[in-house]
Amino acid sequence: MKQSQLFTKTQKDALKDEVSVNAQLLIRAGFVDKEMAGVYTILPLGLRVMNKIENIIREEINALGGQEIFMPSMQPKENWLKTGRWDSMDDLYKVKDASGREAALGPTHEEVVVPLAQKFINSYKDLPFSVYQFQNKCRMELRAKSGILRGREFIMKDLYSFHLDEADLDAYYERSKAAYFKIFERAGLKEVTHLTFASGGSFSKYSHEFQAITPAGEDIIYVCEKCGLAVNKEIKAEAAECPECKNAGFREEKAIEVGNIFKLMNKYTKPFDLAVKNEKGEAKEIIMGCYGIGLGRLMGTVVEVHHDEKGIIWPETVAPFQVHLLSLNQNEKADDIYRTMAAAGIEVLFDDRDANPGVKFADADLTGLPYQLVVSEKNMRDNRVEIKNRKNGAVEYAPLDGSEIVKYFQTK
RNA sequence: CGGGGUGUUGUGUAAUGGUAGCGCGCUUGGUUUGGGACCAAGUAGUCAGAGUUCGAGUCUCUGCACCCCGACCA
Numbered sequence: 001m002k003q004s005q006l007f008t009k010t011q012k013d014a015l016k017d018e019v020s021v022n023a024q025l026l027i028r029a030g031f032v033d034k035e036m037a038g039v040y041t042i043l044p045l046g047l048r049v050m051n052k053i054e055n056i057i058r059e060e061i062n063a064l065g066g067q068e069i070f071m072p073s074m075q076p077k078e079n080w081l082k083t084g085r086w087d088s089m090d091d092l093y094k095v096k097d098a099s100g101r102e103a104a105l106g107p108t109h110e111e112v113v114v115p116l117a118q119k120f121i122n123s124y125k126d127l128p129f130s131v132y133q134f135q136n137k138c139r140m141e142l143r144a145k146s147g148i149l150r151g152r153e154f155i156m157k158d159l160y161s162f163h164l165d166e167a168d169l170d171a172y173y174e175r176s177k178a179a180y181f182k183i184f185e186r187a188g189l190k191e192v193t194h195l196t197f198a199s200g201g202s203f204s205k206y207s208h209e210f211q212a213i214t215p216a217g218e219d220i221i222y223v224c225e226k227c228g229l230a231v232n233k234e235i236k237a238e239a240a241e242c243p244e245c246k247n248a249g250f251r252e253e254k255a256i257e258v259g260n261i262f263k264l265m266n267k268y269t270k271p272f273d274l275a276v277k278n279e280k281g282e283a284k285e286i287i288m289g290c291y292g293i294g295l296g297r298l299m300g301t302v303v304e305v306h307h308d309e310k311g312i313i314w315p316e317t318v319a320p321f322q323v324h325l326l327s328l329n330q331n332e333k334a335d336d337i338y339r340t341m342a343a344a345g346i347e348v349l350f351d352d353r354d355a356n357p358g359v360k361f362a363d364a365d366l367t368g369l370p371y372q373l374v375v376s377e378k379n380m381r382d383n384r385v386e387i388k389n390r391k392n393g394a395v396e397y398a399p400l401d402g403s404e405i406v407k408y409f410q411t412k
Numbered sequence: 413c414g415g416g417g418u419g420u421u422g423u424g425u426a427a428u429g430g431u432a433g434c435g436c437g438c439u440u441g442g443u444u445u446g447g448g449a450c451c452a453a454g455u456a457g458u459c460a461g462a463g464u465u466c467g468a469g470u471c472u473c474u475g476c477a478c479c480c481c482g483a484c485c486a
Contacts, residue, residue: 012436012448013424017479037478090413090484108486142413142484150485207486218485262486290486328446358447365447376446386446 001321002338003351006030008043010363021216022300023147025312029366031299031320038144038152040296045367048320050155053295054134056186056317057157060179064172066132066159071112073136075104079111082271091140105138110268110290113160117274117286121162124278127286128168132159134295146218148300149256159291162269164276169263169289176291180210180259187298188315192305193258196221196230197243200263206235206243207262211255216304219257222250230255256301264288312368313391321349323409324369328357328376333400337375337385340402346409348373365390373405 008030018024018034026032031046042050058068074095080086086094086104093105106112113131121127137156144152159176163169177195184193189212196209211221211230220233226247231239241248269275269286278284299318306313316322323341325348327334338350349369351360357376364372374386384397385405398408 009437011423016424017418019479034478085486089486110486139485143480143482145480257485260486264486267486292486330445356445356447356449358445358449361447363448374446378446 001349003349004353006044006349008045010366018147020145020147020149020300020304021307022149022303025303025307025366026148026300029312029363029368032148038141038150040148040151042296045320046299049299049314049318050295052318052320053187053298054157057134057183057293057295060183060186061132061157061159064130064159064175064179066130068133069131070133071106071109071116071135073106073138075106075109075112077102077104079115079272080104083111083268084271085111091142093138093140106135107137107139108290108292109133109135109158110160110264110288114268114272114274114288117162118272121274121276121286124164124276124284126276128161128163128172130159130161130172132157132291146216146300148296149216149304150218151296154297155295157293157295161289161291162274163287163289164278164284166265166287169265169287173261173263173289176261176289177208180261180291180293183293184210184212184258186317188302188317189258189298189305192255194221194223194228194230194255196232196255196257197235197239198232198260199235207260209257210259211253212258212301212305213253213255214301214304215254217254217256219255221253221255223253225249225251256297256304258298258301259291259293261291262289264290307368310362311366314368314370316370319347319368319370321347321369323348323371323373324364324367325350325373326357326360326364326375327352328360328374330354331375331380333380334375337373337402337405341406341409344403344406344410346406371409375400 010030011028014024014028018027030043033041033043035041077086092107094102095105096102134155134157136153138153141150141152144150161172192213194211196211197206198209200206209232211219221230222236223230224242224245224247227242227245229242229244265287266285269288274286275283276286302318303312306315323346325334325338338348341348368390370390372388372390379386380400383400385400387396387398398405
């Protein structure tokens, strides 16, 4: 894409009201725009990142057997009355139409997915199965904060699994853990993400969170010095030793909860009497698990973990483009190189603007694409282009030739 | 929701109760071109409403918005 055609612009100064690094950088670089507290528009660059993240998640959840669906934001009040959450959930947005009929704006989707399952599930032969979606969640956070990390409206991947018995749920739950680790690894958070024991709610002893360590984190976790698992502060009192390896040595860290998996058991199937016939023709209650990842929060966490004083440093897996082509002298050669690379399928953002080199370098560092490809008089005299690695600053050179440059990136 | 703070142009800021100014951005013209370059001319603003006052960005009240700490966060 030609940068001159990108309708968003970078800005030099951070907004005074944005304190968090993720929002400052994402807004300055033109990835997101703040609409109101906790509500952000995702701009073209940001959407490319979100789509990359979404596709990583989709691949891993599909591999887990999840079937993708799309459920509505507007949900019937009666379902929420049935589970008791119409009155008990403080952060539930309620909307009213002209006739006074009320509905919920979904903060989560158990109240939709369980009745949905009920329509199609008749027999034990239909189980197990799991469905998931990427969908907007609305939660009336009394205090939105930390930039895009805690919003009032945000995109979430929520997966729901249905099982005949606990052994089957457990097996799926363990597989989901592995899938989540893969997702966070692919998103560039492998080194900082810890499986964390958290409070289990009413039916299981623990739930599991995936906590990414960063100073921007809202949660306090205790990482086991021995096995690397962690315990959320909320249950640290009950867990004096590591639930996994029984070691007692922990280090305290701030972390962001980037994912959560939870055994719901019959908490939501019971209110809807979701049951099937077993082999003997008897009614058998179904149990559930749920598994969430906030996409915006994940993007924000990647920024919190991967940035320096100049800007964002995107991991290649989620970068909006792989290459930032900087034409310092407005020459036709850069245009050729851009066309050749784009035709070869390399994701390249071409800074073709009529701007000073300093502006282009500064914007490239802020935007944070993995590679900066510099075409300039200086390099052209040597018949080469310069390729700078955003992450470590390493500089390499390639011949001043589109197809050679394509080769360079294809063999990376 | 409790406590604290802040609202001045697109953005960052200045202005004893007395002419709303500056940097960046943006527009136009020119000079530049390896790290946010320079010159010149432009552009645009006091959150909303009420009150006090000869006079309000400034004081008072109400509302709204945003930020921070806490609580909350299947």
